[in-house]
Amino acid sequence: MPRVVVDVVMKPEILDPQGQAILGALGRLGIEGVSAVRQGKHFELEVAEGVSDETITKLADTLLANPVIEEFTIRR
């Protein structure tokens, strides 16, 4: 069954407190070379053959992401 992946991240101009917290922890872990972290959501959907791109987009736009503050990408 085909799998579709939808990744949702905060719009770049919106605060991403989680990314900030992770970046802080990296320092304490002694991991270097990472200059920015953004955290988002990752969805893996199993869809039937015929499901259209429009359907997936509608799904992402209404349910998986909040378009007021987030944006998404779809990978099939």
Next chain:
Amino acid sequence: MPRVVVDVVMKPEILDPQGQAILGALGRLGIEGVSAVRQGKHFELEVAEGVSDETITKLADTLLANPVIEEFTIRR
């Protein structure tokens, strides 16, 4: 600056309440053809040129994912 993506999902044997809830909502939205949803986390890291695969793996394994319940994939 190179970007690395780490996706983290729950191991299949662990209950995923958020994925379940989305599946339930799909029915109510009248979207058909989706048979399973898993929700995970999506990280976008900006890393310096020289950062090795090992470093990223260590980062994912010790911080970004909890190996007790989660598994991860890395895309560079």
Next chain:
Amino acid sequence: MGHSRQADRPPVDTVKQAKKSPDVAQPFRELGLAEDEYARILGILGRRPTSSELAMYSVMWSEHCSYKSSKVHLRQFGEKVPAEAAKILLVGMGENAGVVDVGDGWAVTFKIESHNHPSYVEPHQGAATGVGGIVRDILTMGARPVAVMDALRFGPLEAPDTARVLPGIVSGVGGYGNCLGLPNIGGEVVFDPSYLGNPLVNALCVGVLRADAIKLAKAEGPGSKVVLFGARTGGDGIGGASVLASASFETAGKTKRPAVQVGDPFAEKVLIECCLEIFAADLVTGIQDLGAAGLSCATTELAAAGSGGMEIDLDRAPLRDETLVPEEILMSESQERMMAVVTPANLAAFMAICAKWDVTATVLGEVTDGDRLIMRWHGEKIVDVPPRSLAHDGPVYERPLSRPYDQDALNGEHGNGLPRPKDGDRLRSTALRLIGSPNLADKSWVTDQYDRYVLGNTVLAQPEDAGMIRVTDEGTLGLALSVDGNGRYTRLDPYAGAQLALAEAYRNVASTGARPLAVTNCLNFGSPEDPAVMWQFAEAVRGLADGCRELGVPVTGGNVSFYNQTGKTPILPTPVIGVLGVIDDVNRRTPMAFQNDGHQLYLLGDTADEFGGSEWAHVMHGFLGGHPPKVDLAREKLLADILINASRDGLIDSAHDLSDGGLFIALAESCLRGDVGARIVLPEGVDPFVFLFSESAGRAVVAVPRTEEVRFTDMCTARGLPAARIGVIDLLENSLDVQGQFRIPLRELRAAWTEPFRARFD
């Protein structure tokens, strides 16, 4: 990366530029300024404003920040301040929040504020940042925030959009408050069609401090540093509160900035602890939170309250988004930021505490002995204004008012002809319909998402009449708080409606045994440009000011929210009133639950045939008309006295005030809370329907141990408060039995009460 983008930007408008090009057309209208307001700015400055100055005037003179439509009315709170206020008011209206003296060297600051519009756009973040904002107001006074409350209004429970808005708002209020570690001790959830396109989110915070440790928003002492600390400044909320991002920003190549702010409760929690440590070490001479109008507001208010001026290097502000232009930085409403004035001697210690808490802190400039607020951007002067002209000398309007065209018709339509239940069976089904209606139903679906235990000082919380907290665990001093409002009553009579809201909150506080002390308010209305709305507003303020004077409780602060409407249709006028009370010994608190077998139930107060604006008329007939219940504030005072004395002397072991839904609902709630039954005997000659469901004000039900009955009734008789014995608590009964009429098993009652929310949202 910053540099290449910098090249795309239009040159920054400077004071020099403004002098050289007096005739440049400026987008003041798009920024919400009227022609005459713009002319006034030209007069104040003697030249055209720079675009940064224009941005500042536009946000500072917005309705939200300047109170230009409400100011002339709000003055009454000061003019009619009750004599009692002199004894307790340490800081009055006008500061971030009022402060009252509660004894034992302790002071309390509390305030309620709206976040209605953002919560409609993005329910979770809108509500969350509403809580965040009010908590910072309280913190700014030098207090430790100790509890929050939330008064919420939604469209009909069954409306599809309510399923979007309500869960998001509740998770936002809970998510932010829980993460700050502040117990939520009460609030309201009310449904009415008028709120469908415009929900209300009113958040209250209360804080405690030592009476000698109050902090003020004031920049004093030339040479003192102006420090911005907390979160970095981003582009969020520009256009959220008061203006829309204008054409001038589009020329900077911007797509639209997000209209909502996103909150980071963790950052705020850390900021709170950091500030409290800074206060404890006495390191600031003035402090201000950044809320609406962000840096514009903080700098001008600090400077305006001081005796000197201020100079700021705006380019030092740490940014989250390097592309922001000065105008945007000045207007940004990024959350979790504070501004402090710190003497050079204290600066190092101040910075060390910030570092300990990992809080970014940056010196932006300093206090001067001049009288101007000056800002520079990479060395060029972009702002040079008299700060008081922004903070205090904004426009003031006496907006036209007129009684709504339908007011007389509304009041004339009494609804006396509405069919009333006449026999026991019909009274029973009415009772079940009411307790299972959204406004009266169990709210624990909402309140179970709020932490009420954290800090370990919560003595009473929802669903009690008022929340109560212990000030410290080393003493017994306690605070009680209730928030109430009734839009339907206020629509029928705004003067009385505001007083009824005040009376209800006052009565709720007294029901717990605490003495009401002070008032805060959040006035939610439609457009001030609509004379009918303005009349409602003026009447409500007059009613509240008169009511506070009569009850002897001063208004210490509050908030006005206008433009609550869908299209041209305003919401029901909704003043939400918060009353703070004090109790010497929290161990003497009176809970609402019926507990002990055989204790006698007394109804205090008078019951008249009053159904105007009632839940019964609303639920059973969808009807609104007539007049709200009569207001008798002298009676409210007497009732409160009796409730307080009875609690202190141990004469009662439960009390519950009567409000929406009347006596039956109060009895049902007390039975369900204690999980015990009661037998009710209707007094001779009463109309059972009126007795059970009328919403007459000034009433409460108390449970009196048999041993205290004589003392209690003697006290009521001596003071002239009607007290009628109406029944007894019956542990074996397991039902609410209204003898001769109907009997409802508690299980059935509870099922009806909990059904609406679970069925809708689970």
Next chain:
Amino acid sequence: MGPRVGVVTFPGSLDDRDALRAVRLAGAEPIPLWHGDKWLDNVVAVVLPGGFSYGDYLRCGAIARFSPAMESIIDGAKHGMPVLGICNGFQVLCEAHLLPGALIRNDHRKFVCRDQRLRIENTSSAWTTGYAAGQEILVPLKNGEGGYVADQHTLDELEGEGRVVARYVGDNPNGSYRAIAGISNAAGNVVGLMPHPEHAVEALTGPSTDGLTFFTSVLQQLVAR
């Protein structure tokens, strides 16, 4: 004053004051500890309190686990020092691998605050000796991510070794596997608990005083030693 019992404050800890109060009411000397200090100030037992350390960003407890204080606590725990993790503290202990399994989002996906009945199933851990086996207690529960999960093998092992310290009675409030509310390590000195005993230590402010026994239990142990 009794033995010194430490309570760690992480950025975002919320119930640290409550835990200090519970320690005091139990008769021990409460010692506040700062997450950034490795030095544990001569405490003989440690409580990791509830809250949202580091905002619960990433995963609850994931970032707190790497603090300097935790390094010392992990070390101490391995040498038998009693450690109690409450709510967020439980999450930190799982992230630190001092306890098996993990805590995930409640199955109903809402934060829940309610008075919860628990059954104490293990009375030999350092923190539960004062209870009677099978005793039912009432304490507040408040969490958004309180669902205890582990693989079958681990669950069976926990059950087999009697390391399920407390179980939810009545409705499972968060979808925890096998209604598990708390567990201990094999040695019994480290206990993680999702509900909040520190909020049930005074009749005035809690639903009961049943929670106090967690703190008096450890005290008796320490004094007996």
